[in-house]
Amino acid sequence: MKVTSNEQALLKGLAANDSAIIEQLYQENFSTIQAFILANNGSYDDAKDVFQEAMITLYEKAQSGSFVLTCQIKTYVYSVCRRLWLKKLQQMGRFSHPVDNLEETISVDDDLEQHAKHDAAFAIMDRALKSLGEPCKSLLEGYYLQKMDMQALASEFGYTNADNAKNQKYKCLMRLKKLFFAQYNIGE
């Protein structure tokens, strides 16, 4: 199926974290996924988790510029959710034959493998930041995630000058890197 320019625009919006576009994607796809999960031993909360994970997978793909969607977003999201959910059912040991409403699916195993790697890295970073403690966590988040400058950080965290803040930030960063690389394997 040919991907319309509209779909590419949606992907771009997703990659840019555009909330209006994300809302549109949500409206168009969530209830299908919810119906699928509910028909296959799942709950509303399961549907929410699985759907959001699929959206993140799509987001990761959309972010890398080289990504070209070969099917409709709807089909892609459905395929990812279906795969994720069946895997989860299998892990819980309540695998039954999936009830499909004859929706079209595509193979998404490679994408999911990629996503699992990203997800693992995300979890490691999350844990590392959490075990870092305050004020390190907020300081680093301010600098690296919210992109605040040193002067603003110094005043926010009550350091006498930017150099002191810089010094503190350096110490925190070293600890974070140590925590992160202790679990993250560069080779993989």
Add this chain to the structure above:
Amino acid sequence: MEDLILLETIEKYLSNQMDAQEKTAFELVRKNTPEIDQMVVEHAMFLQQMDQYSAVKSIKQTLTQTHQNLLERGEISNSNEDSRGAQVIQLFHKYKRVAAIAASVGGVIALFISGLALYISPVSHNSQIQQLSNDIAAIKKSQQYQGKLINEVKSKLPAGVKFISGGSGFLIDAKGFIVTNAHVIKGTGAIVVDNNGKEYVAQIALIDQEKDLAILKIDDADYTSKKSLPYSIRKSTTDLGEEIFTLGYPRNEIVYGTGYLSARSGYEGDSLSYQLQMSANPGNSGAPVFDNAGEVIGVLSTREAQLEGVVFALKSNNIYKVVNDYNASNEGSKDIKISTRSNISRMSRKKQIATLESCVYYVKSFDK
């Protein structure tokens, strides 16, 4: 302090904040100092991870927020029921608990009734358990496999006989009395084969279908009685956890197996048997079950068809009962005497087996 400046420089370089001159100078340093190059690569990777983390974190926030908004506006539903068609499936899900309860009540009643039926007629084996005798097809196969053996059998037996079933058996009296399962003896006569492949003609002395035991008497000029048997047969019952071993003929060669006693009763509470945990195969029927001291505690007879490793053995005191029956019907001269002393109790397992091997026989039943 030096490290701090270095890291700051690296960050500056990576975020493209250097002017052309600085950049060239730094790239030269990087080229000439592998340590610094390594640090740059590592830090670049780390910053990329941070960026990725940050991006995914904010998309997660957006998703959660969007979900919340749509939910508040009623555009998506948080119910656990499928609002979009598929009524049949929905109904099924709604009532599946009730259906499951009904089904399990039915199942329990069915099990109870079949258990009751089994209790009333303990010997009527149903398909849940498998008798461990070999069927005719398996025997045929082994005959083809050991052509030499067949010739010898033919010389010992009248022409035109057909093997029906096979299993294992063991001596209970050195004079040549062998115990096996009644279901192993489906034909009118039997021959027994010892661990060297030597065959002897045996007569059926007694069959007790209820206890599923049979006594064979070796009636062959070639048979030389042993002085005494190395093992005894236990009169009392044994208890849970007893380590056990067996020797039998699931194939043409004697096979050793071990396990433990897992329950005091057999299939569905059958009080004549024990439940054992060990692997057994067709052909093991009638094989002796020994405890560590080399005393016979039971006769392997059936296994649970659905469960791997669940095997049932008739308690050894049943052997005494059938022997008493035999002796009562016999005119005294050739009473079976069971030895009550085991003289292999202190041997190593290997030696025990070497001693016991010659007392365990491959039993083949035939029909004329």
